[in-house]
Amino acid sequence: MASKTVLSLCLAAAVGLLPRPAAAQQKVEARRSASADALVEIENPAGSVRVIGWERGEVMVTGDLGAGASGLDFTGSGSRIRVSVDTERNPHGVVSSLEVHVPAKSRLQIESFNGSITVSEVSGTVSAETVNGSITVSGQAREISAESVNGAVQVSGASTHTKAESVNGSVVVRGASGDLEASTVNGRLEVSGGAFERAHLETVAGSLSFDGALASGATLEAETVSGSVTLALPANVAADFSISTFSGGVDNALGPPATRVGEHTPEKELEFSTGGGGASVSVHTLSGGITLRKK
């Protein structure tokens, strides 16, 4: 019975129209040809989306459409493919799980609401957004933008342009380099990787840690209100540092200790250079402690 369902869905997919499932979950399996760097747009209101890059020139969708789904909009071919769960009612309660294989060099645009997003083995570009749910991107994507409101964001790979943001969740970036923008409000922000040219890191209350290198003339900015900041940099890094905290402590293993500058306040500031200077490193907090250590 299941194989008959899958077969019928495959046939229907050939004309871009999948049957309208009844209330219960139904399995889908469908394929469409796609160019190597196709734009693949995926929308699943709730549940999960797992995208895997492969070396074939086609997009394959498998998974389960949730109760309340009216079908899978699987259209386009060649340079642009669309995969979207259509729903009969409020889409945010229709929980579907999709696994989508795409050409490895695809340009992905993935959107969800109450759903997690996982991407692996894609070397093109990845844009992933969700409100409630985690986002995990691994592999060699050259550009990554991952944004969640209520969920952890984890990016691991060699991307050179990375944006990773959450409101209520941790943000972890590993292996990236080049240009990075990362922020969260409450979660921890953890960055480790290669040589960055520009890194802008912000939290409000979450801790912030950076463990990486700086390209010549790079800019690294780290700012929190109450979260602690830890930077681990090569001891010989060529950089000019500007550090300040209003009421936090400063523990500096890269240069001189911070001095208190406020006559009536505990404010501490520190400016110094290492390796002859070059890159610009600025760290500012209100009450979060600041630690600078050697890698």
Add this chain to the structure above:
Amino acid sequence: MTCEEVRDRLDEYVDGDLTEAEFQEIELHLDGCAPCRAEERQLRALIAQAAALPEEIQPAADLWPDLAARLRGPEGLRLVPRTGLARWMGPMSVAAAAAVVVALSAALWTRGFVPAGAPGATTGVARPVALGASSELLDPERLLDSEREYARATADLMAAIEAQKESLAPETRAVLDANLKTIDDALAQVRAALIKDPGNSQLAHLLTSTHQKKVDALKRVVRLNRT
């Protein structure tokens, strides 16, 4: 077309992504269906609100004369504007911002800064004061202006989120509220620090950047929720 079909395609209709035939079909439906027309108008209003928000909000220099006049007022220095701001910011925020302004004013006066038109000013131009690159933010009235603009942006975004409340799960709203409280607590901490150290340009920057984080978080919710 049914109402459900029309509402499913309202985003594309509003964005102009439909074919002429599809557009006409939806137009025809909207002309005869008040609930769908209302939904379409609500969507347009929401988009307009979100689109009207600037990427980065900086104090508007052209508001300076008006703000300065209102802050000083005919009856003397009035630190809390009485129109609009209270509604936007809430009494506690206004009081907190005003306290910061009082402290900043005192600090800047002791440093020799005399705003244009203030008693003792010899010309219509503020005397320069060596406060570094962030000196604009250290101007107390401009800082209040900045807080006001952020408060307005926040209120607009909260209204947009309110308009989307049917699609925003209660637990998501609760998470959002908890994070907004974190940011508001942080803002309160920064304001308290500014009262202790009114001449601190880094704190002034932290105040505006924390406001910006709040606006960014709200914009993200509005945008993703609409998606």
